[in-house]
Amino acid sequence: MSQPPLHLKLRVNDEEHHVSTPPHATLLETLREDLELTGTKHGCELGECGACAVLVDGSPLLSCLTLSRECEGKSVETIEGVAGDSSELHPLQEAFADLGGSQCGYCTSGLILTAKSLVENNDDPSRATIAEALSGNICRCTGYLQVLDAVEKAVQVLKDRRLSEPGAA
């Protein structure tokens, strides 16, 4: 508590931030309390629910179990960065909003980021693969099926987009 604060340089959503934080601050705390990025949620602060998942260098990580000081020099992505600097949403966000992937919405940020990592590493995941990848994220509202529908839909949109890109076969 009384330890002197650390001065950290963090790259969050492609922007550099300087924060002064206690050495034991978690990434969750730094994001929510120092950077006011409250889209990242907490359901347990013990690494049990997945609500706080963010991407660190592209991989999903539980921000409640990650010290902010461990993230210096790494790239952090939160829900606020998923659409980039655009009013157009990411296909995952569109699909979650349209297809019932989100009810109370509290698990949604963690789910979207975990799913984003999956679809960026796997062009064509099966429903079982998606379920496996998301199985560390608890949702109490949906019964998970509409979440799976939403991710499948986003996979399809991304696939169609790739095919329509110039140079696609």
Place this chain on the structure above:
Amino acid sequence: MSSEKDGKKKGPRAFHDPVVRGASGDGGAAANKAEGEISTGWHDVGGRGPGGQFNSIGKARRRVDGRAKATGLTQYADDLSRPRMLYCRLLRSPHPHAKVIKVDTAKAAHHPDVKLVLTGADFPVTYGILPVSMDEHPLARDLVRHVGDPVAAVIARSEDACEAAMRLIEVEYEVLETISNPVEALATDEPRIHDHGMWGNVHKAVSLQFGDLDEGFAEADQIFEHDFFFEGNTHMPLEQHSSLAELDRNGVLTLHSSTQTPHYVHKALTRALEMDSARIRVVACPNGGGFGGKSDPFNHELVVAKAALILGRPVKCTLNREEVFYCHRGRHPVQMRFKTGVKKDGTLTAVDLQTLLDGGAFGSYGVASTFYTGALQTVTYEIPRYAFRGCRTFTNKPACGPKRGHGTVQPRFGQEVQLDIIAHELGIDPADLRLQQVVPPDSLTANFLKVRSIGLKNCIEAVVEKSGWRDRHGKLPEGRGLGLACSSYLSGAGLPIYWNQLPHSGVQLKLDRSGHVVASCGAAEIGQGSDDVLANMVCEVLGIGADRVRVITGDTDLGPVDLGSYSSRVTLMMGNAAIQAAERARDMIATAVAKKLEVSKDRLAFADDRVFDVEDPETGLPFAEACIVAESFHGTLGTVGSYKPPPSPARFKGGGVGPSPTYSYSACVMETEVCPETGWVNVTDVWIAHDIGRVLNPVLARGQVEGGVYMGLGEAMMEEQVFRRLPNKYSKALVHRHPSLLEYKTPTFLEMPKVHTTFIEEPDGAGPFGAKEVGQGPLLPIMPALSNSIFDAVGVRVMQCPMSPQTVFKALQSKDKMVGPKPFPDVPWPEPTKVTPPWEGGDGRGESTKKSFVEKMDAEAGRGSETVASGGSNS
């Protein structure tokens, strides 16, 4: 024995009271007239577009709060932060039952970052959700009643400072005997956990009898008697409760909170802080899930409010996950005994139900929960004579309260498993046993519940057909089985928590020259989609897209009162209020536009963001222009709508729990694999049909059904809110066995089976556009369907819930191929209130000299109590 021979079949069929569907010409005007200006439903259930087509109802559409949720912009209570905000933590009792002798806060108060320390001495006045059990203190004064009961609060500059200062508080306790379950509670008169219960540690014991049970059992060919047990479980919303209190610029106390019931929190603050209600504003932030767990006013809400009043600074308290488990208010553990008489053909002749509830340390919703364990048995199948005895005890555990299906889930489990046993014993298909005695529409039950539309038969037929039940039930190989169960739930409680004549829900609309509509209502969005329902009503009636509607909800300053998100009441009640408000707005616009276009008003149609002549669609105005015309004509535009349920025919004491404007129905067939060696259970498919009246937005409706199935599977297979004693060398305290998300097991993506959902749409005039509830009902058949499918798979009866592999294994190992609770204990039941069923000429009153509250309410409203005698129709 048989009464059919003498042609006097008793049961709901003998009573028939045709109700006028809302689609009839008067649009429910007669009902409204009877109730003054407050709507009681019964609007036209058809669409409001040209030719009665629907503008937005029934169309799959992104929910109005969908974008915010997918972008992280939804602000839950803990996402709020204020300049100069302080943090609050509660010091909680380590003892389950103890006198608080002394709380010394001097050292804590001297911590440099601490601004305030509060104790029970700062809170002389009690609060509670029900007027009959105001038995909670924001901080304990003399007695702690469960581990986790708060005794002091620290308000400091950081949560770390709060924690450090809490360790400096010295509390002296005198430990009392712990009462850990209902059997102990019945046997232990002293010490009493509360002195407001009926006696000893019995909070509430009720006994109701509808008709001559002896006669009913005498008519039976066979009597079945079974004991069941349903373990408690908790809501586990993903969002931990959080509250932020502040004084606004005018000094008004404002509480932002994760609550399903801002109106009741407002009332609790008014009472416990002894304040003028006009100086308090409560804002229900969007809840990160509720499921009933945020329906009570909570300690931390009152504490931060008091602290903000004293310090003049914003104060926030967010519970940690362990605290959420200890706040609980979840499913009561209930032991049950069902005694049921049946004829050879499966016809029910009488049901005698006893329930024993483990209430935990406070009243909470307990009186209602107790009645609910006996209220809805009668609304699914014809039960000509019915008796119910229920008893809720206090114990030294976190209080139980309402969880999805509130009090009706446990007896539904027992009833549906027993029906499966009966069907098996009598050699009748369980589907047929049910189909042959479904309650007829527009009838009264033995306990005077008014059943209007009932799609239960259609539900059963749908799941039977889609699951291949007829060809596969009883015929699958060892280790694989099908089970069937049904259920019903309220579409809102017929009576408010505070008995009064006020509307249960109000909606206010503001329209102006910009062409958008602001709809406000006190209803709390807890994830179920109530904001979207509100927008949908307005869009349908005014023929506009959802992008023209803004909703403001859950704010006691900015919207009219709605009682809250509980008892599946919001869609029906807020929906009806919204229709009334929107119809009034439509009328104002139509009057002005008719004049402007020189077209008769009744030729105007509202659709596609336009107001136009239905016979000449080119003649019309865009909606925004129509608003300008209307604003020019009438002046500033605004309307209100209100809703109150029709009065219930039940007049007896205790008849206030169970009535609803209309009931939803569900049927489920579940397919299960069970390992005969280990008892491992795997659910592969769930076919579920839900009588929803009308689907408002199919995406959301499906989500409610699947979410209910999921939560039901959790309860059926693994979820348990259970307690253990710490070893003697420690404190012997009664603590939660696993207050964490990892160890409190819930289904993940990997446990979720396929769910095949069917909606039965038979619009019910009581609901908005005919809609009934969908948020709670579909959970109810899941637990009994699992038990019944396990029997079909491996031939064992599981009479208790959850049905973990250990439990199933126990049944597999037992001689009688069954696992269940110990026999129902002896309860010193009070004398029953006897009520004559409607088909025996009963008028809904009980044989009691005491006036029931319904009669008192009637007197207050100047309304006669002749309703039932003159036919029982409220429509």
